Amino acid sequence: MSATGLDPRPASVAHDPDEVIHTDQLTKVYPGDIKAVDALDLSVHRGEIFGLLGPNGAGKTTTAGMLTTRVIPTSGHALVGGVDVVRHPSAAKQVIGVVPQTNTLDRALTVWENLYFHGRFFGMNAKTSKGEATRLLEQFRLSERAQSPVLALSGGMAQRLMVARAIMHRPAILFLDEPTAGLDPQSRIALWDILGELHGDGQTILLTTHYMEEADELCDRLAIIDRGRLLALDTPAALKQSVGIDAMVTVTADGDLDQLARVLRDEIPNATTVEHADDVVRMGVRQIRGVLPKVVDAAERHGFTVSDLSSTEPTLETVFINLTGKDLRE
Amino acid sequence: MTTVTTTAPLPGVKELERSARKSTRTAFRALFLRDITVLRKSLKEFLPRTLLQPFLLVFIFTYVFPKIGQGVGGSGAAAAEFSTRLVAGVIGLSIMFQGIQSVALPMVQEFGYTREIEDRVLAPMPVSLVAIEKVISGAFNGLFAALLVFPIAAIVPATPVHLDINWPILLTLAPLACYMCGALGLTFGTRFDPRTVPMLFGIVVLPLTFLGAIYYSWSSLAPIPWLKVFVLLNPLVYMCEGFRAALTTSEHMSLWAVYPVMIGFSALFTWLGIAGFKKRVLS
Numbered sequence: 134m135s136a137t138g139l140d141p142r143p144a145s146v147a148h149d150p151d152e153v154i155h156t157d158q159l160t161k162v163y164p165g166d167i168k169a170v171d172a173l174d175l176s177v178h179r180g181e182i183f184g185l186l187g188p189n190g191a192g193k194t195t196t197a198g199m200l201t202t203r204v205i206p207t208s209g210h211a212l213v214g215g216v217d218v219v220r221h222p223s224a225a226k227q228v229i230g231v232v233p234q235t236n237t238l239d240r241a242l243t244v245w246e247n248l249y250f251h252g253r254f255f256g257m258n259a260k261t262s263k264g265e266a267t268r269l270l271e272q273f274r275l276s277e278r279a280q281s282p283v284l285a286l287s288g289g290m291a292q293r294l295m296v297a298r299a300i301m302h303r304p305a306i307l308f309l310d311e312p313t314a315g316l317d318p319q320s321r322i323a324l325w326d327i328l329g330e331l332h333g334d335g336q337t338i339l340l341t342t343h344y345m346e347e348a349d350e351l352c353d354r355l356a357i358i359d360r361g362r363l364l365a366l367d368t369p370a371a372l373k374q375s376v377g378i379d380a381m382v383t384v385t386a387d388g389d390l391d392q393l394a395r396v397l398r399d400e401i402p403n404a405t406t407v408e409h410a411d412d413v414v415r416m417g418v419r420q421i422r423g424v425l426p427k428v429v430d431a432a433e434r435h436g437f438t439v440s441d442l443s444s445t446e447p448t449l450e451t452v453f454i455n456l457t458g459k460d461l462r463e
Numbered sequence: 464m465t466t467v468t469t470t471a472p473l474p475g476v477k478e479l480e481r482s483a484r485k486s487t488r489t490a491f492r493a494l495f496l497r498d499i500t501v502l503r504k505s506l507k508e509f510l511p512r513t514l515l516q517p518f519l520l521v522f523i524f525t526y527v528f529p530k531i532g533q534g535v536g537g538s539g540a541a542a543a544e545f546s547t548r549l550v551a552g553v554i555g556l557s558i559m560f561q562g563i564q565s566v567a568l569p570m571v572q573e574f575g576y577t578r579e580i581e582d583r584v585l586a587p588m589p590v591s592l593v594a595i596e597k598v599i600s601g602a603f604n605g606l607f608a609a610l611l612v613f614p615i616a617a618i619v620p621a622t623p624v625h626l627d628i629n630w631p632i633l634l635t636l637a638p639l640a641c642y643m644c645g646a647l648g649l650t651f652g653t654r655f656d657p658r659t660v661p662m663l664f665g666i667v668v669l670p671l672t673f674l675g676a677i678y679y680s681w682s683s684l685a686p687i688p689w690l691k692v693f694v695l696l697n698p699l700v701y702m703c704e705g706f707r708a709a710l711t712t713s714e715h716m717s718l719w720a721v722y723p724v725m726i727g728f729s730a731l732f733t734w735l736g737i738a739g740f741k742k743r744v745l746s
Contacts, residue, residue, distance in 0.1 A: 163746070201585070204746050216479065223483035226587040237582040241501040250500075253493035254586040256486055298582075 150215075151179045153306045153337045154200060159209035161195050161361075169195040171361040172209065177306070177339055182332050184352035185341040186449065192361035193341035194234070197310050200339070201231050214305035227255070230299035232309040236291050238283040238298075245270060245279040248298055255302035269297040273327070289320025296327060300336065307331065309340040313347060325351060345449035355449070357456060364456045373447045376455045378405050378417035381448075382424065385413050385441035386432055393437050400431040417451070418444075486587035491596055494586065498600035502565075502607075509604075510611070512564060517553045517612045518619065524678070525549060525620035546620035548713050550613075551706035552677030557612045558605040559644045559675075559699055563668060566601035566648025567655070574743050575657040584744045594649055594740040598733065601645030602638065609637060626710050632718070633709040639725050640702045646732035647698065653739025675699030680707060681716050698728045 149155075154177035161170040170192040177183040185193040198204030200213055202222040211218045214228035239247050245266055252262030270276045273293045278286065286294065292312065299307055309328075313321040328338060328351060342348050348355050349369045356366045365372055386393055390409040397416055398407045403424055406417040418424050421444055432439050502509060525546040573580040584590050617624050655663045674694045681704050684691035694700050701724045704716035715721075 198746070203581075203584070203744070221479050221483060223487060223587050223589055224479045226585055227482070227486055229585075231582075231585055233578075233581055235578045235581075237578050237580075239497075239579055239582070240577055241504070242497070246500070250493060250497045253496060254490045256489040256587075 153177050153179050153214060154183075154339065155212045156200070157210040159196070159199060159211050160207050161192075161199060161204060162207045168361050170199070170206075173358075173361075173363055175356060175363070175366075177337065178354075179337055180332075180335050181353040182328065182338045182340065182351050184348040184355040185339070185358055186343070186345065186348040186352075186355050186453075187358035188343055191343075191358045193343075193358060194310055195361075196358070197308055197339070197341050201229055201308055202226055227302070228305040230302065230304035230307045232292070232295045232299045232307070232312055234310045234314065236288075236295070238286075238291060238294060240283055242283070243280050244275060244283055244286065244294060247283060247294060248301055251298045251301050257302070265301055269301060273297045287320075289316055289323060292316060292320065292324060293327065296324070296331075300331065306337045306339060309338065311341055311343070313342070313344065321347075345453070349449050357449075357453060359453075359457050365452070369449060372449065372452045376417065376447050376452055378419055378447055378451070380418050380421040380424075380444045380446060381451055382416045382418050382421075382428065382442070382444045383413050384416070384428060384432065384439060386437045386439045388437050390414055393432060393435070396431055396435045396437075397428065401427060417447070483587070487589065487592060490586040490588040491592055494583070494593070494596045495600055495603075498596075499603070502600075502604060513557065513561070513608045513611055514615065516560065517557050518615050520553055520556070521549065521616050521619045525622060529621045542622040543625060544713065546622045546624045547626070547711050548680055548707065549620075549678065550616040550624055550626065551710050551713075552675070552703045553616045554609050554612055554706050554710075555640065555675065555699055555703040556672060556677050557608045558640050558702070559647070559671070561605035561608045561641075562601055562644030562646075562648035563651065563663070565604040566597050566645055567652035567663070568660070570597065570649070570652030571655050571657055571660050574653070580744060590741055590744055591737045594737050595733070597652075598642065598645035598649050598736065601648050602641035605641035605644050606637060609641070625712070627712045629709050632705070636702075636705045636709050636721075636725075639722070639729065640705065643698060643702065643725055643729040643732065646729055646736055649736030650732045650739060653736060653743055671697055671699050676703040680704065680714055682714050698725070701725050701728070 154175060156173055156175045159170060159173040159175070160168070162168050173192075173196060175196075185196060187193050195204055199206050200211055200218060202218050202225055206219060213225050216225045216228060218225040239250070242250065248266035248269055249262050252265050253259070257265065267276075267279075270279050273296070275290060275294060275297070278290065283291065283294070296307075296309075296312075299309075312328075313324055316324065325347070328340075332338060340347075340351070352369060354366065354368050355372060357364045357372070365375070367375065384393065384397070390412070394407045394409045394414050397404060397414060401407075401416065401418070401424060403419045403421075404416045405419060406415075408415055416428075425442060425444060428442060429439050525542075529542050570580070573583075584593050586593065617626060651663055651667070674690075675697055676694065676699065681691065681694070681700055684694070701716065701721045705718070705721040705725065707713050707715040708718055708721065
């Protein structure tokens with residue numbers, strides 16, 4: 134793979150056996166000098182659910198692509214299960230399981246055959262592969278559909294079958310790229326349950342998502358990415374704590390909200406950030422106790438009528454806004 | 464559930480390469496097994512699409528025309544000579560169509576619409592061998608098609624067909640022709656998309672077949688020298704001429720040209736096909 138311009142290195146460097154993914158300054162530049170991923174250092178530990186959170190176009194899918202041998206890095210290194218993915222892609226493919234964004238099930242085969250042949254691709258003999266295919270269909274509640282063509286499956290079922298396929302060869306790590314994008318709420322929760330079960334059995338999982346609730350709900354640790362760069366990496370709880378506020382207060386009122394924001398900035402000493410956004414005033418607050426009456430009081434003294442007032446704990450959205458100054462959904 | 468997540472102690476380079484070679488062999492075999500299973504399951508579609516075209520060709524040119532006195536190639540001995548020549552052409556044509564139908568068209572769909580190929584390239588083997596497997600399974604389909612078409616070409620004509628099979632040539636040429644057409648299918652499959660695929664038939668396949676020495680032998684083009692030279696670009700010419708050598712006593716192009724050029728085309732299409740395949744699946 135000298136064409137990639139990577140430094141020669143031993144195929145496998147000394148690494149922590151509990152580290153399933155290790156990347157070192159991993160970078161992908163697409164033609165036109167588009168830096169999709171910029172010097173990313175990641176470390177994913179055995180048994181954890183690790184999330185890559187960021188808006189569309191942040192570089193999550195490119196990162197997952199490099200770790201799964203589909204995208205060739207421009208520079209840097211990546212070890213998956215101790216195998217250098219660039220130098221030994223065939224060996225790396227033995228230790229990864231991948232659930233891509235789109236349905237890549239084999240349309241020419243039945244549900245059961247999709248699993249059976251996957252087992253064969255990964256070196257199982259006919260008997261083992263038959264047994265495993267049947268067992269997995271039961272585990273993923275797809276047995277009734279065993280002989281159906283895959284085109285007859287609903288989106289949620291197809292997704293379950295792709296997860297079953299991806300774990301069939303017992304990969305050291307399971308990759309899921311935006312696993313619940315396009316799923317209905319019920320299927321989304323069913324998939325979360327499945328991932329929870331796999332996690333309980335010790336499966337290491339890396340998922341990319343732009344849904345903060347999903348990241349919050351599922352992940353042990355999270356990397357927040359924007360424009361190809363790693364902005365923060367920690368547990369969801371620690372990330373939320375890191376913004377240094379106890380609560381996010383949202384004030385809905387009539388009148389000049391820029392003026393209201395200035396008033397609150399002056400009169401609420403606990404407020405860390407106050408801004409007018411989306412027809413409300415949002416305020417990050419340290420020590421929320423006793424703040425809400427003061428907000429109403431200050432607003433009314435300056436002639437504003439508060440029609441709604443709410444306080445929520447900081448979310449990953451707050452973290453993202455704090456890090457980038459913009460909304461995750463933008 | 465018994466998900467195993469333990470990774471063995473860090474493997475060395477040699478061990479990695481050995482395990483990759485082993486996994487490549489098994490994955491390659493399994494991919495081929497999958498393709499054979501799909502062929503077996505789709506025989507209902509495979510048979511008509513494979514048999515109808517050669518049947519119609521042979522039926523119209525060598526049964527209907529002689530019967531209605533509109534024989535191609537004259538009457539009597541000349542008509543028989545034409546039927547005999549056409550056997551080779553029809554087999555060549557059927558093999559080429561298999562390359563398109565069993566390799567190029569599915570691949571156009573997989574790249575453009577179903578994205579199934581994205582999962583196939585995650586099989587533990589080099590991406591280039593995933594592409595080669597497609598060629599091999601396409602070649603197998605071609606061989607199967609040739610076997611089915613052979614009886615039609617030999618039996619349907621109204622005039623007697625004089626076959627004189629040269630087994631050493633047939634047994635070497637048929638696999639080579641099937642491989643070449645599989646590789647041609649790979650090249651087409653990676654370079655056309657669902658939007659442009661009608662063009663594949665309109666401006667690539669059509670001239671290839673009409674100028675492919677199917678209905679006439681290459682040497683008979685002597686009165687049109689420029690055409691005789693021009694069609695040398697067409698791989699189908701060498702294939703049909705080769706089959707003429709293998710199956711008949713008709714005049715044919717020298718085998719000293721047929722074999723090397725077919726090997727050359729096979730190598731070229733394999734190279735183009737793998738390059739196109741890699742470009743489509745890796746970034």
